Amino acid sequence: MTSRDVARAAGVSQATVSLVLGDKWRGRVSERTAGAVRAAAQRLEYRPNLAARSLRLGTARTVLLVVPALTNEYFARVYAGAERVAAEHGFGLVLYPSPEGVGPARDPFPSARAALDGVIASSMAAGALRAISGAAGPGAGGLPLVMLDSEPGGPGTAATVNPDLAHGMRLAVGHLAGLGHRRFAHVAAAVDSWTFRVRREVFDAEVGALAGGSAVRETSGLDVARGRDAAVRALTGPGPRPTALVCDDDLLAAGACKAVRRLGLRVPQDVSVTGFDDLSLATAVDPELTTVRLPAGEAGAAGMRALLAALAGEPAPSAELPVSLVVRGSTGPAPGVRPNG
Amino acid sequence: MTSRDVARAAGVSQATVSLVLGDKWRGRVSERTAGAVRAAAQRLEYRPNLAARSLRLGTARTVLLVVPALTNEYFARVYAGAERVAAEHGFGLVLYPSPEGVGPARDPFPSARAALDGVIASSMAAGALRAISGAAGPGAGGLPLVMLDSEPGGPGTAATVNPDLAHGMRLAVGHLAGLGHRRFAHVAAAVDSWTFRVRREVFDAEVGALAGGSAVRETSGLDVARGRDAAVRALTGPGPRPTALVCDDDLLAAGACKAVRRLGLRVPQDVSVTGFDDLSLATAVDPELTTVRLPAGEAGAAGMRALLAALAGEPAPSAELPVSLVVRGSTGPAPGVRPNG
């Protein structure tokens, strides 16, 4: 089923078929001929060979999305947002789940068996970022690279699209401080990446700026069980017990809630808990999580728009996306503080 | 950076480069020449143009995976399993999240902008399945099609790979019956697909076969909030209150737990709850969910193996994958039944 067959069936040349189906026939092919071509194509269920088209055009209309882990709903949403924009522009999106996401990534291009026009990488660890930009940046591959949720202004990146994490952390700590909390614990992700480093730095700054504020930190792998263990450590360490657990994401927050109950305490009467992301998990647990909602889908979409702009030779705008605090049942007044008091 | 450039750099012809890098030079090219070619390729960071290779070979070494929703961890695991096997065979895997997954899918091929060798579709609704197999089956596209978690023996499918859902449902009901439960409710997914129809039929059969067994059913959209609402309906309907809620997946089960508590009851003392899938959500909630673990990753892997076999012209083996019941805290003895009694 080639364009030649369609041409034969329609009684025209192959070039005419290409023009008609490529929608470039205005004033070059007669209405009648165009109709015949379309009819033949439809009848024969013709599908253009994309390999041939890519070869001829020198572009694959395909982008690679590198994420640390697909099984995390956050990245699934990033994918969905990016895919939507890509599809609107006739681009495909292939996924490369970087192994374990936290270590240095292998060079993705041998295994990503597709011709690529550009790369979007999200939330990569420091080491992985270097490997990616080495292979995709202006060096070898020369592919345009857009970073999501990563250190702004990295070398060789066309643009950086980030949620306003600093503001998000300020909202979380501010919310808790407003409820009277002063003794904080930070249940932090044990991953060396920009996204978590920002949380840490802003958390420290905010609590430090709070009269009477104090904080401890425990780090944890990114799953519920390890989050729970870290929260147990935070709650049973030396010194007075924290009354508020600020967690780097919702998985850790869910674990923190389990830790509180395991120690015979209640959420939020004895200990308040906040998360990041606003995954569907946040409303699946009881009480529901107060969390910083990150616009994952919008980040994917904005990243794709920036990449498409770069591919078109336009300047690719970096962006900082707004975040919001969603207040639910996992936070409440600090023990001993009267509500509205 | 073409194979011509490498040839020039190595002082050989382009054909020799192709032979050496394609690993087909044994006894046709001298050791020395091969070494020179490899060195030149490495030095120039040569990457073969995959569009050209696909065109020449007539195969793209790429498979499309159609899933109802990527933001569900289950399908993320299916993807991961399939991708692993694909990578081992030098195949790429591109994802097509069928819109809303429950309605009839658009023809995926216009939007999946890649040359495809085959299609794997998972858990498609009845209507969507028809659209896919029309486009991918032996008809138009002629692409081999492997169905996952779907009606076995569909027309034009090379193979079907399913978890043994019937056995899973028997395990769940049997577990609850063994704990003394007799009044069941089925919190069912409001999706017309094989995977949920099997659950329903086996649930009815099992409860019907149980002396003194009775059951009601409420249907729900596939998210926590609607699962909670459905469970409230099930628990507050006419007739005696069910003591066991059998839910079609873990999201619904999490919602059901919330419903129980919202009604002032306890899990599992007053009401036991079971789910399906064993998502990470199952251990994120308190109490943790007793659930039927479905081998999502293994399903993806087996599906990809079947498809690769079909592509190789070998018979593609259909498979039924074993499932297991993971007993956790959300199930307990029926009220009024003494443990071990």
Place this chain on the structure above:
DNA sequence: CTGTTAGCGCATTCAA
């Protein structure tokens, strides 16, 4: 308005 032609980069056949 339509057809002819060339060439994208590669794997392969045939000659040397």
Place this chain on the structure above:
DNA sequence: TTGAATGCGCTAACAG
């Protein structure tokens, strides 16, 4: 043991 020539299916420049 190697090189020259061919064509995969498509689009774009150029002729008619």
